[in-house]
Amino acid sequence: MSQEVAVLGVGMHPWGKWGESFVKYGVRAAQDALRDAGLAWNDVDFVAGADTVRNGYPGYVAGATFAQALGWSGAEVVSCYGACASGAQAISVARSRILSGEAKVALVVGADAAPKGFFAPQGGRRPDDPDWLRFYLHGITNPTYFGLWARRRMDLYGATSSDFAKVKVKNARHGLHNPNARYRKEVTEDEVLGSKVVADPLHLLEICATSDGGAALVLTSLDFARKHTTKPVTIPAVSTVTPAFPNTVIEMPNLATDSGASSGPPETPFKASIAKRAYDRAGVGPEDVDVAEVYDLSTALELDWYEDIGLCAPGEAERLIRDGDTTIGGRVPVNPSGGLACFGEAVPAQAIAQVCELTWQLRGQAEGRQIEGAKLGVTANQGLFGHGSSVIVKR
Amino acid sequence: MSQEVAVLGVGMHPWGKWGESFVKYGVRAAQDALRDAGLAWNDVDFVAGADTVRNGYPGYVAGATFAQALGWSGAEVVSCYGACASGAQAISVARSRILSGEAKVALVVGADAAPKGFFAPQGGRRPDDPDWLRFYLHGITNPTYFGLWARRRMDLYGATSSDFAKVKVKNARHGLHNPNARYRKEVTEDEVLGSKVVADPLHLLEICATSDGGAALVLTSLDFARKHTTKPVTIPAVSTVTPAFPNTVIEMPNLATDSGASSGPPETPFKASIAKRAYDRAGVGPEDVDVAEVYDLSTALELDWYEDIGLCAPGEAERLIRDGDTTIGGRVPVNPSGGLACFGEAVPAQAIAQVCELTWQLRGQAEGRQIEGAKLGVTANQGLFGHGSSVIVKR
Amino acid sequence: MSEKTTVAAVEGLLVADPSAPRLLGSRCKACGTYYFPAEHTLCRTPTCSSTELESVELSTEGVLWSYTSANYKPPAPFVAKEPFEPFAIAAVTLEREQLTVLGQVVPGVGVDALKTGMAMELTLGTLHEDDEQRYLTWQWKPVGH
Amino acid sequence: MSEKTTVAAVEGLLVADPSAPRLLGSRCKACGTYYFPAEHTLCRTPTCSSTELESVELSTEGVLWSYTSANYKPPAPFVAKEPFEPFAIAAVTLEREQLTVLGQVVPGVGVDALKTGMAMELTLGTLHEDDEQRYLTWQWKPVGH
Numbered sequence A, B: 001m002s003q004e005v006a007v008l009g010v011g012m013h014p015w016g017k018w019g020e021s022f023v024k025y026g027v028r029a030a031q032d033a034l035r036d037a038g039l040a041w042n043d044v045d046f047v048a049g050a051d052t053v054r055n056g057y058p059g060y061v062a063g064a065t066f067a068q069a070l071g072w073s074g075a076e077v078v079s080c081y082g083a084c085a086s087g088a089q090a091i092s093v094a095r096s097r098i099l100s101g102e103a104k105v106a107l108v109v110g111a112d113a114a115p116k117g118f119f120a121p122q123g124g125r126r127p128d129d130p131d132w133l134r135f136y137l138h139g140i141t142n143p144t145y146f147g148l149w150a151r152r153r154m155d156l157y158g159a160t161s162s163d164f165a166k167v168k169v170k171n172a173r174h175g176l177h178n179p180n181a182r183y184r185k186e187v188t189e190d191e192v193l194g195s196k197v198v199a200d201p202l203h204l205l206e207i208c209a210t211s212d213g214g215a216a217l218v219l220t221s222l223d224f225a226r227k228h229t230t231k232p233v234t235i236p237a238v239s240t241v242t243p244a245f246p247n248t249v250i251e252m253p254n255l256a257t258d259s260g261a262s263s264g265p266p267e268t269p270f271k272a273s274i275a276k277r278a279y280d281r282a283g284v285g286p287e288d289v290d291v292a293e294v295y296d297l298s299t300a301l302e303l304d305w306y307e308d309i310g311l312c313a314p315g316e317a318e319r320l321i322r323d324g325d326t327t328i329g330g331r332v333p334v335n336p337s338g339g340l341a342c343f344g345e346a347v348p349a350q351a352i353a354q355v356c357e358l359t360w361q362l363r364g365q366a367e368g369r370q371i372e373g374a375k376l377g378v379t380a381n382q383g384l385f386g387h388g389s390s391v392i393v394k395r
Numbered sequence C, D: 001m002s003e004k005t006t007v008a009a010v011e012g013l014l015v016a017d018p019s020a021p022r023l024l025g026s027r028c029k030a031c032g033t034y035y036f037p038a039e040h041t042l043c044r045t046p047t048c049s050s051t052e053l054e055s056v057e058l059s060t061e062g063v064l065w066s067y068t069s070a071n072y073k074p075p076a077p078f079v080a081k082e083p084f085e086p087f088a089i090a091a092v093t094l095e096r097e098q099l100t101v102l103g104q105v106v107p108g109v110g111v112d113a114l115k116t117g118m119a120m121e122l123t124l125g126t127l128h129e130d131d132e133q134r135y136l137t138w139q140w141k142p143v144g145h
């Protein structure tokens, strides 16, 4: 049995600060994906939703909410939550349902209406909850982690603030013509480095904003897709891995790492294991990658991903950004969509949006940002609480 | 390809009001399920968690939380939320992962530490949210819906308060020797009818409490299971259906139904469609059912389920309870575990616990409440926001 | 009583005119399906999917589908009177719309006065009040009560 | 200053004794793995799963893994001083435990005074206070500072 499913349709609601319900964004993305697939809502027999429970309320159940808004059709539904990896969980669930033969046409939808400012935990005193503890005991926000990882690159590998700023400059240029991007404006290194420091060494323009937005996919079996298109884009593998003990690198939202005292650090650190699992499943390797979409919550974090998805060895990411290897036209462009730098974070939609972009790239439809001849792409993403996510997309 | 997966292990943390973290309950249930399967935590390559987001906080991500507490092993993880159907979504996700060949040993876990009193929505003003609207505009709690449905049975079918009370008396007797039940005490019809009316015509002893508890399953392929046991219990079908438009029966948490003005009511009402989908998939029918576990949020609701899972025609459920058909020893015992009447509600664990009970019944291990010769069981469950759930279990 | 102004407790669901209480819904221009609360983005009849929906006032009379009572004080966001007075709740099916709407029953009418199938009509009642305003919601009462 | 009593901001994570600040963790008796915050139910080393875990005090010195700053006021539940004073945050790896612990850096030591690899030691500082009590949390400082 083939372990590939087809991406027959993709759709997005543009990212922004629209101030409307997340339902509207998800419905629009779903309708666009269905139109793109040449299918109707009634053709869908399975809906996988990525939940936006960050708002702290279980009423926002994505799968059923979108199914109701599109019109109850008796479709089966599953809703997933896995922080920033929620979208990848939804993709993985839909993919399995297709592979097992239980579903013919699966719709995957994620959308969010984001709050302003720092992400912060719900009210109440929860000393057992690491996400509450870090805020209360030390004022540790998400940018704190981005700053720690960035500074370590500087002290370990000689990264400079200029290297980090170059990531923002690149992504801003990539997203310039992307109609779904929120920020479409070039920025210079000086502008980046001239913006206020939020979490040393990172500046305001190096840390992604929170956005409203939505993204959707229509997944089918290869056989089904071949009746509708000659050469479908496919997903040969999804990874939703957790860490292997001990996870000795500090991670959101923890105050401490696991201890390596008895077993030593793991052979493959968590972040490197995420894409590795996907590569292994798909029978490909980093050398086969033509394009990547990674989770650039900060500029420096994009450099970490270059190494963690295997585009270069640890410590070499700065060379890639300096040499233009990851710019469109370079050896292996990263975040041709413009990335989070241009989109901002819409948590449950993000991992799905990455697959939308790769699909457009692999079909040659990424107008204004097209990577010529791209045949294989990889996404990478990490959610707090130990949620890894990586999707291989190929044509 | 067979569409059956094996239930190789089941486990629970007893229901109660223990006042500890839901993590502890889930871990205990998982360990018991693994021991029951004769497998170790390291054998698990996929974890499906049912989320307890009712607490209003996304930090409670079930799958990764349990995986971390058991010891990060690099297992893949998906966490599901679908109100009371969350557990069934998790089962369905794990089942697909086995059927597709992506996972060998899947662990499904749900656990909850329940708040006291009425379920109520998170703070804040959300006029777009039906769950907020119903509380604010009309003081409509969950028992309101139970009362509406119960009263309709009385006015339509001539049900009496005594009929409803008989369900409680039966379930209390069923759960008497269940070591995982919270309430293990016989009650009389007079005691039920003597307790205070909460939502007319229902009394306090007819509406289920909220509990702490946990439940877990180990699912594998049939081939894998046959190497460990001679005749495994299997799951030939899971249904996680949504309604078909128009859903013309009032349902939690809505203030109004869909309109049947243009299309008329659906051929099969939502609640009846839930188990129907599972029967159809498994190639069985209500006549094949030896035992059922249904979601008795109220006594009267159990009677609705008799009809909705096809044990009798609409309006005949009262006859079944009066004649003892659904009592252990009767034609088709319902809730031999004692049901929610004896357990109370632990939302993400409930649908999983139903499968645990059916597994014990089908193996002949339901000491003190065994249904002799049971070969096929069905579960039914409904979550707010349009989440149906039904699982067929057979041996 | 007072010079307090009256206002709908939630915008967009009802006309806060005690002399002519009405619920505000919407109707699909293509297939005629009604929605309450109003749907204005997309018709949810799966075979229709029209985006042309118009605001409509719903029928003010209907048939009692079922009823129950709230004998214990509901939690927030409900603003309960102190001391709490139990009340009845009705589900009323509107004929033309083929749609059932929940709501409190007017004070003084308990479950003993109700029966499935009886005719009910819409009225307005005070949900709660503050120093300046009375917040109105819809309520159901037996026709002629 | 005052007669306020001092107390740990959260129970069970530290010894609130300014003369001998210590973090409280646990250690698996079977495999020797450390946990902070303490784990007492089940050893999370997947091949161990022992339930025998003992409370231990963690090393009070370690090596700076990395550091950053909080230049904007963090949201609640953090209780920020007014006006807000930016502070540095350190990740310090304890040698014996092979475990990295985050924490604020003592006031007056900014990122300019820090470098990955330098020796750091544990101390206690006031997180916030009310009329009766000062709530303590752990902080890191360069050894000898």
Ligand SMILES: [Zn+2]
Pocket (backbone or CB within 6 Å): C028, C029, C030, C031, C032, C033, C043, C044, C045, C048, C049, C050
């Ligand atoms: Zn229509």
Ligand SMILES: [Zn+2]
Pocket (backbone or CB within 6 Å): D028, D029, D030, D031, D032, D033, D043, D044, D045, D048, D049, D050
């Ligand atoms: Zn151990």
